[in-house]
Amino acid sequence: MLDLNGVTPIYIQIAEWMENQILNGTFQIDEKVHSQYTLAEMFNINPATAAKGLHLLSEEEILYTKRGLGKFVSPLAKTIIMEKRKSQTLTGLITDLVLEAKQLQVEDDELLEMIRKEMKQQKGEEI
Amino acid sequence: MISCKHVTKTYRGTTALNRLSCNIHENTITGLIGRNAAGKTTLLKILTGMIKESSGEVEVFSKHPFNNLFVSANSILVDDQMSFANSISLYELLQQAGRFYKNWDMDLALRLFDYFSFQPNAIHEGLSKGRKSTFNMIIGLASRCPLTIFDEPTTGMDAVVRNDFYRALLKDYIAHPRTIIISSHHLDEMEHLLEHVLVIKKGKELLHIPMEDLKEYAIGLEGKTAVLKEWLGDQPVLTKRTASDYAYIAVKNDFDTEQLEQVKQQGVKVSPVSANDVCMYLTKGQKGGIDDVFRQR
Numbered sequence: 001m002l003d004l005n006g007v008t009p010i011y012i013q014i015a016e017w018m019e020n021q022i023l024n025g026t027f028q029i030d031e032k033v034h035s036q037y038t039l040a041e042m043f044n045i046n047p048a049t050a051a052k053g054l055h056l057l058s059e060e061e062i063l064y065t066k067r068g069l070g071k072f073v074s075p076l077a078k079t080i081i082m083e084k085r086k087s088q089t090l091t092g093l094i095t096d097l098v099l100e101a102k103q104l105q106v107e108d109d110e111l112l113e114m115i116r117k118e119m120k121q122q123k124g125e126e127i
Numbered sequence: 128m129i130s131c132k133h134v135t136k137t138y139r140g141t142t143a144l145n146r147l148s149c150n151i152h153e154n155t156i157t158g159l160i161g162r163n164a165a166g167k168t169t170l171l172k173i174l175t176g177m178i179k180e181s182s183g184e185v186e187v188f189s190k191h192p193f194n195n196l197f198v199s200a201n202s203i204l205v206d207d208q209m210s211f212a213n214s215i216s217l218y219e220l221l222q223q224a225g226r227f228y229k230n231w232d233m234d235l236a237l238r239l240f241d242y243f244s245f246q247p248n249a250i251h252e253g254l255s256k257g258r259k260s261t262f263n264m265i266i267g268l269a270s271r272c273p274l275t276i277f278d279e280p281t282t283g284m285d286a287v288v289r290n291d292f293y294r295a296l297l298k299d300y301i302a303h304p305r306t307i308i309i310s311s312h313h314l315d316e317m318e319h320l321l322e323h324v325l326v327i328k329k330g331k332e333l334l335h336i337p338m339e340d341l342k343e344y345a346i347g348l349e350g351k352t353a354v355l356k357e358w359l360g361d362q363p364v365l366t367k368r369t370a371s372d373y374a375y376i377a378v379k380n381d382f383d384t385e386q387l388e389q390v391k392q393q394g395v396k397v398s399p400v401s402a403n404d405v406c407m408y409l410t411k412g413q414k415g416g417i418d419d420v421f422r423q424r
Contacts (some may be wrong), residue, residue, distance in 0.1 A: 009343065010319065011339060040297065041297075041298065044293075044297060044319060045319045045320070046156060046319065046320055047301060048155070073292060095388070099392065102392075117366055
């Protein structure tokens with residue numbers, strides 16, 4: 001459900017919720033998604049806010065519009081969502097990592113070495 | 128749908144509205160926020176034609192609302208001053224409301240009446256404050272007026288009824304879009320419903336922006352006072368709390384992501400400021416804080 005008092009704006013939470021539904025297969029390619037009114041009713045929010053969330057997904061080409069019929073899942077939706085999350089989540093984690101290292105006065109080389117070591121270890125486990 | 132230009136209203140030398148201008152679009156839900164005596168009720172009464180502005184231009188449904196029958200028939204102002212005949216029962220009041228409002232939905236009115244457990248033969252005057260508000264809300268919803276205005280609708284309602292009211296309002300709005308204005312001190316409990324927020328202070332509009340923008344209007348910065356001072360310069364501060372060499376400062380968010388990253392690097396904690404807090408900071412007086420009242424003794 002939504003976190004109405006959270007940091008993330010509600011329309012972005014709506015977009016993310018819809019992305020999750022697409023990723024887990026609730027909405028398939030070329031299937032019609034919920035309208036702004038259905039979403040407004042489901043999440044107890046203003047329909048304009050729900051529309052803003054849907055609009056965001058259209059702009060990112062995760063959804064496409066059939067005039068008069070509503071919004072549908074685009075064929076590349078899953079790929080686009082995964083690529084987007086990879087770049088955003090990973091960048092965020094790296095920022096936090098570097099910041100924490102700085103506060104702990106970890107040298108650059110030391111940090112890089114730690115990352116390499118971790119990567120090696122995980123690769124080793126996979127084999 | 129609604130257009131106000133430099134609207135002023137004075138009552139015997141007191142200025143309630145001071146050259147207020149605003150435009151409200153059809154079929155949107157707007158929250159009207161302001162402190163006591165900011166002019167909220169005066170504005171709403173002018174929009175519904177109950178009182179006449181002293182100067183300025185007001186248009187509702189492209190008409191001047193004062194003494195206008197069309198505006199009267201198509202708008203409703205729900206507040207705690209609504210007066211109903213005490214010689215007839217609540218049930219009869221609902222029936223009579225149906226004669227006034229052409230879109231009246233008797234079925235909805237009766238369902239709500241039953242849900243909130245009203246006695247059909249009770250008298251309006253005999254209801255408690257919260258129950259009066261609840262009954263008035265039923266009239267407001269079931270009338271389905273193209274312009275529906277609620278002035279402090281939740282006065283006296285308990286938390287459960289308030290929640291039910293906002294939910295009922297949203298559901299009926301989705302099914303039957305109309306222009307809705309709600310004034311309240313409690314932005315936090317209704318912000319999810321709103322598309323726009325109009326903040327007024329001392330009879331003048333201060334801010335009229337989409338709800339989502341209001342939530343991102345300001346940011347809170349927490350860190351060493353010296354660092355914050357250097358970083359903010361003489362930028363106006365919305366609120367400030369200090370504890371020894373630490374400070375929490377809320378400012379208008381004109382920063383880009385890069386600047387915010389930089390300030391985080393300097394050990395400053397960045398947090399969002401809720402829409403309710405933004406309104407509180409913007410509308411507080413110039414007399415300092417409540418602490419000053421005690422300090423000056």
